[in-house]
Amino acid sequence: MIEQELIEKLKKGDQAAFRFMVTSWQDMVYNTSLGLVQNEMDAEDVTQEVFVKAFESIHGFKGESKVSTWLYRITVTKSLDFLRSKKRKKRFGYIYSLFGEDNELAINPPEFVHPGIVSEKKQVAAALFKALETLPEQQRVAFVLTRLEGLGHKEVSEVMGNTVPAVESLLQRAKINLKKQLSDFYRQNLE
Amino acid sequence: MKREQQAEQWVNEALESLDGIGRATANPFLFTRIEERLRQRNNPWEKLARFVARPAFALAVVLLFLAANFYVANQEKEERLAREKQANEQMFAAEYSTSSNLSNELSANK
Numbered sequence: 001m002i003e004q005e006l007i008e009k010l011k012k013g014d015q016a017a018f019r020f021m022v023t024s025w026q027d028m029v030y031n032t033s034l035g036l037v038q039n040e041m042d043a044e045d046v047t048q049e050v051f052v053k054a055f056e057s058i059h060g061f062k063g064e065s066k067v068s069t070w071l072y073r074i075t076v077t078k079s080l081d082f083l084r085s086k087k088r089k090k091r092f093g094y095i096y097s098l099f100g101e102d103n104e105l106a107i108n109p110p111e112f113v114h115p116g117i118v119s120e121k122k123q124v125a126a127a128l129f130k131a132l133e134t135l136p137e138q139q140r141v142a143f144v145l146t147r148l149e150g151l152g153h154k155e156v157s158e159v160m161g162n163t164v165p166a167v168e169s170l171l172q173r174a175k176i177n178l179k180k181q182l183s184d185f186y187r188q189n190l191e
Numbered sequence: 192m193k194r195e196q197q198a199e200q201w202v203n204e205a206l207e208s209l210d211g212i213g214r215a216t217a218n219p220f221l222f223t224r225i226e227e228r229l230r231q232r233n234n235p236w237e238k239l240a241r242f243v244a245r246p247a248f249a250l251a252v253v254l255l256f257l258a259a260n261f262y263v264a265n266q267e268k269e270e271r272l273a274r275e276k277q278a279n280e281q282m283f284a285a286e287y288s289t290s291s292n293l294s295n296e297l298s299a300n301k
Contacts, residue, residue: 030217116213125208147209186198
């Protein structure tokens with residue numbers, strides 16, 4: 001099914017077209033979300049939200065970009081919204097616990113390991129994902145889209161609404177920050 | 192120095208750990224779950240709950256509550272002032288009537 005035809009059908013509320021869209025892009029959306037939220041259940045929740053949002057806002061899609069680019073944009077927005085809301089809840093939980101309620105602080109979740117990583121690299125990759133959490137949002141998005149989804153700089157710039165040099169700069173800074181985080185982590189381990 | 196080299200080697204290994212990474216696959220029942228979510232979202236009670244849960248709605252309720260409180264407090268103040276004014280006038284009238292009696296008495300003595 002060509003994209004224009006798919007969009008027309010989606011605008012008419014065609015269930016089969018919607019099913020086609022979900023099955024065609026579900027792994028792309030899930031993988032991107034998983035890289036950003038670093039939790040399988042949360043990533044599935046975000047993936048569902050992305051397709052619900054796509055279904056509800058298809059009338060606003062003008063077809064100026066590819067469907068995949070549009071879905072990437074929704075995924076990034078929803079994943080970042082999810083992370084912000086999680087951070088707010090965590091902060092609120094902390095304040096709540098200060099007032100003597102019998103609520104224990106959420107224990108740090110176990111190390112995230114991406115299911116697509118080969119088993120011998122899982123341990124080192126876990127350290128990388130931990131360091132990824134500390135990156136500013138834009139750098140993290142650029143890194144995930146490039147390294148986990150294998151997008152080129154031009155595609156990343158279309159998703160993020162930036163220029164190609166801006167994406168290159170984000171990636172450069174992301175790499176520097178990751179190196180710094182990782183070397184601090186490993187130096188502490190060596191002491 | 193050896194430690195530094197070791198740490199640097201680990202950093203490079205970590206950065207290279209994503210090379211050749213496979214794509215994570217979504218749940219095979221994802222479409223059914225999305226359909227269910229869409230059905231729930233179209234339920235009028237769900238829509239109402241979502242509307243009520245919006246921060247803008249909560250803010251509007253708080254503002255309305257404060258405005259109602261301000262209005263009631265203001266009304267009470269105005270009523271109290273009106274009552275005080277009326278009481279003052281009555282007192283003044285009573286005093287005036289007493290003093291006019293006194294002036295009558297004074298003029299009679301002359």
